[in-house]
Amino acid sequence: MKPLVDGCDEDRASSPDLMEGEPDAGTGAHVTEDLQMPREHMLDLGQKVLDLVVQRIESLPGKNAWEGEFRQVLEEQLMEDAPEEGRPALDVIEQVANEVLPWATRLDHPRCFAFVPSSPTWPGILADFMAAGHHINQCTWLVASGPSQLELVVLDWFRQWIGYPEGAGGLFTSGGSAASVDAFFAARESAGHPERATVYMSDQSHSALPRAARVVGIRRECIRMVPSDEFFRMDMDALARAVASDRDSGLAPIVVAANAGTASTGSVDRLEELADFCAVEGLWLHVDAAYGGFAVVTEQGKRRLRGIERADSVGLDAHKWFFQPYEAGCLLVKDENTLKDAFTMGTDVLQDTIWGANHPNFSDLGLQLSRSVRALKVWMSVQTFGMAAFRRAVAKGMELSGRAETYVRESPILEAMNVVTLGIVCFRINPADDGLDEAVLDKVNRTVLARMFWDDPAFMSSTTLHGVFALRMCIINHTTTWDDVRETLEAVERFGNETLTKGDALV
Numbered sequence: 001m002k003p004l005v006d007g008c009d010e011d012r013a014s015s016p017d018l019m020e021g022e023p024d025a026g027t028g029a030h031v032t033e034d035l036q037m038p039r040e041h042m043l044d045l046g047q048k049v050l051d052l053v054v055q056r057i058e059s060l061p062g063k064n065a066w067e068g069e070f071r072q073v074l075e076e077q078l079m080e081d082a083p084e085e086g087r088p089a090l091d092v093i094e095q096v097a098n099e100v101l102p103w104a105t106r107l108d109h110p111r112c113f114a115f116v117p118s119s120p121t122w123p124g125i126l127a128d129f130m131a132a133g134h135h136i137n138q139c140t141w142l143v144a145s146g147p148s149q150l151e152l153v154v155l156d157w158f159r160q161w162i163g164y165p166e167g168a169g170g171l172f173t174s175g176g177s178a179a180s181v182d183a184f185f186a187a188r189e190s191a192g193h194p195e196r197a198t199v200y201m202s203d204q205s206h207s208a209l210p211r212a213a214r215v216v217g218i219r220r221e222c223i224r225m226v227p228s229d230e231f232f233r234m235d236m237d238a239l240a241r242a243v244a245s246d247r248d249s250g251l252a253p254i255v256v257a258a259n260a261g262t263a264s265t266g267s268v269d270r271l272e273e274l275a276d277f278c279a280v281e282g283l284w285l286h287v288d289a290a291y292g293g294f295a296v297v298t299e300q301g302k303r304r305l306r307g308i309e310r311a312d313s314v315g316l317d318a319h320k321w322f323f324q325p326y327e328a329g330c331l332l333v334k335d336e337n338t339l340k341d342a343f344t345m346g347t348d349v350l351q352d353t354i355w356g357a358n359h360p361n362f363s364d365l366g367l368q369l370s371r372s373v374r375a376l377k378v379w380m381s382v383q384t385f386g387m388a389a390f391r392r393a394v395a396k397g398m399e400l401s402g403r404a405e406t407y408v409r410e411s412p413i414l415e416a417m418n419v420v421t422l423g424i425v426c427f428r429i430n431p432a433d434d435g436l437d438e439a440v441l442d443k444v445n446r447t448v449l450a451r452m453f454w455d456d457p458a459f460m461s462s463t464t465l466h467g468v469f470a471l472r473m474c475i476i477n478h479t480t481t482w483d484d485v486r487e488t489l490e491a492v493e494r495f496g497n498e499t500l501t502k503g504d505a506l507v
């Protein structure tokens, strides 16, 4: 079906011939005079890029998990004016592969435990290439009907996994930050955009959440960071008190943002109690499940995230615990009209994009107009490997982090700092019976983190838990083995013992 008027093809008659390109005597590569390349050259370059990427992935275990360089060095290497004349594409590709891309944390390294590591599937990587190669702009149905339908398919999978009813909807976003912005905007609009709108989240919420609130116009003083309990879950009494006292002061509570896997510890707020509370108070419940949401594909994860299905909106990141290349965020809402009402805008230049009654335009549901087909990577990965493989891969993170917690609890020198729920283990050097004071422990653990950074191939990071410095390992990469985890913990113990013995950090 071709909905546009006849005649628009006439403009194509004058398109220029493809430039064939001339082989360059020195390099054998083809030099092109405009922005096109001959077929053979495209294929050669594509093969070269494939080789480089596959080689990189294969070589990961033999490399350090972290790599980086100082700005001054990189500036000297790379800063230049845009060249007037081009050079052989192979040189350009090799420069990128040798001088640019290696200077980055290898987030897909089996011993990368810092922040939120993950390892994208190969079909997912190829999907991004195919989406670019097909030059998809999945803004509206008319512009990209096949990709739009595919996004609906994948969103429907996600809907079922979290237990949302039919009729729920949403869209893919760049990530959890953008999903939170879209969710808060919809929440604010559905509350009638009140003066002094106020939002609630826990002191464990990711910084993306208060920033999203600021982006949608919530004043700083109307963003409440509710204290968390000993398990790093939002304190329900403190929340109730804050909402009541804010109402008394004339503020307008509109949304509670709960955590389903905090970035610090993986803790999950009491989702069912929060859903009850929000229902009574007439508040929108958003669940930030960017980190932990995909645990629902396992039975254990489903139990831990019980109540997520009662939220008004849920943010998920498939580039975290669902093993996709960046960017693969998603926002699901229980009532799709809340997004439509908030984001749909009339526009003359897109008036032709209204095509039929049941053809959704994803640009009506969120911030972006031009957008890639992010759902493709999830779809291709799941079609290739099947959900059983994904369930095993997610469950592996649960299992390894559980074993790591046991290791920590049995260690004479380590102290566990969280109860592991979703893949994250926090701990510190604190030998039983040594009676070291907090200032010393802080110094010892910072020293150990620095030793890990410089002297060990693994890369781990830290967090602060109720004011206390903690070492942190996020163990969700499906290529990580128990040996990777155990040897990393052994290195921490070794550096801990050396630091304590040397005593440098104790004075």
Ligand SMILES: Cc1ncc(COP(=O)(O)O)c(C=O)c1O
Pocket (backbone or CB within 6 Å): 116, 174, 175, 176, 177, 178, 206, 208, 209, 261, 262, 263, 288, 289, 290, 291, 292, 317, 329
């Ligand atoms: C719990 C949580 N929420 C939100 C975000 C932000 O997501 P993104 O980086 O995809 O924007 C993160 C990122 O790590 C996160 O861990």
